[in-house]
Amino acid sequence: MGKLSLAKKKLLANEVWDELNIEFPDSACSLEKDSPERLAVRGILSAQCTDITVNKVCRVLFDKYPSMEDVLKADISDIESIIKPCGLHKAKAASVMDFARLYEEEWGREVPESREELMRCRGVGRKIANLIMGEIYEIPAVVVDTHCKRVMYRIGLTESTDPLKAEADLCKVFSEDKWIRLGHLAVDLGRRYCKSQRPDCKACPLASSCQRRGL
Numbered sequence: 001m002g003k004l005s006l007a008k009k010k011l012l013a014n015e016v017w018d019e020l021n022i023e024f025p026d027s028a029c030s031l032e033k034d035s036p037e038r039l040a041v042r043g044i045l046s047a048q049c050t051d052i053t054v055n056k057v058c059r060v061l062f063d064k065y066p067s068m069e070d071v072l073k074a075d076i077s078d079i080e081s082i083i084k085p086c087g088l089h090k091a092k093a094a095s096v097m098d099f100a101r102l103y104e105e106e107w108g109r110e111v112p113e114s115r116e117e118l119m120r121c122r123g124v125g126r127k128i129a130n131l132i133m134g135e136i137y138e139i140p141a142v143v144v145d146t147h148c149k150r151v152m153y154r155i156g157l158t159e160s161t162d163p164l165k166a167e168a169d170l171c172k173v174f175s176e177d178k179w180i181r182l183g184h185l186a187v188d189l190g191r192r193y194c195k196s197q198r199p200d201c202k203a204c205p206l207a208s209s210c211q212r213r214g215l
C-alpha cells in the first residue's frame, strides 16, 4: 500500500471514528476509577499487564492500604508480594512507592494535571501520564498503548509503530475532542478483531477502509 496524504488520512479517520463508535458504543477506560490517586496507581501497574488483573490486584492492595499515606508507610516487600500478579513487581512496587511519596510530600495530596509533573514519578511515562490527564481531568491526550499503535498502523492512520510518532500522527487527523475516547476505541478494536496474531479481518467493521487488512 502507498502512504496516504494527510487529507486522505483525515477522511479515513472520520470513517474509522464513525465505525468504531457504532461497533463499541460503550467504549471506556477499563481500569476502575474510584479516586484519582488510585487510578494513577492502577495506571502504573498496567504496564504489560491486563486491566482485569490490575483491577483485581488493586482491590487487595487498597483493602490493606486504603490511602497513599498507608502505601507510603507499608513495607515495600509486602507491596511487591501483593502486586506480583501484575509482573515486573519489584520495579512497579518502587514506582507505586515513589508515586505515594510525591503525592503525600510534594503534590499536596493531589494528582497533578501536568504531564511534565506526572512524568517526574518513576514508572510514569507519556502513555500513563496521558491516561491520567484524560481520565481524571478530561485534558485531551491520546493513550497510545500496544493495541492503539498496532491497530492505527494497520488501518493506515500512522506509518510508525513508535508510540510517540504514532501519537503525533493521530493528533493531526483526529480533532482534540476525540483524543481521549480514541484510545479506548482502539483498545476495543484490538481486543475483539485486530489481535496481534491473526487479526479477524473478515469480521472487522473496518475491513472496507483498512489499508493493511489481511496482512
Ligand code: SF4
Binding pocket: 151, 154, 155, 193, 194, 195, 199, 200, 201, 202, 204, 205, 206, 207, 210, 211, 212, 213, 214, 215
Ligand atoms: S481489517 Fe484487519 S488489519 Fe484492518 S483493522 Fe480490521 S482486523 Fe485490523
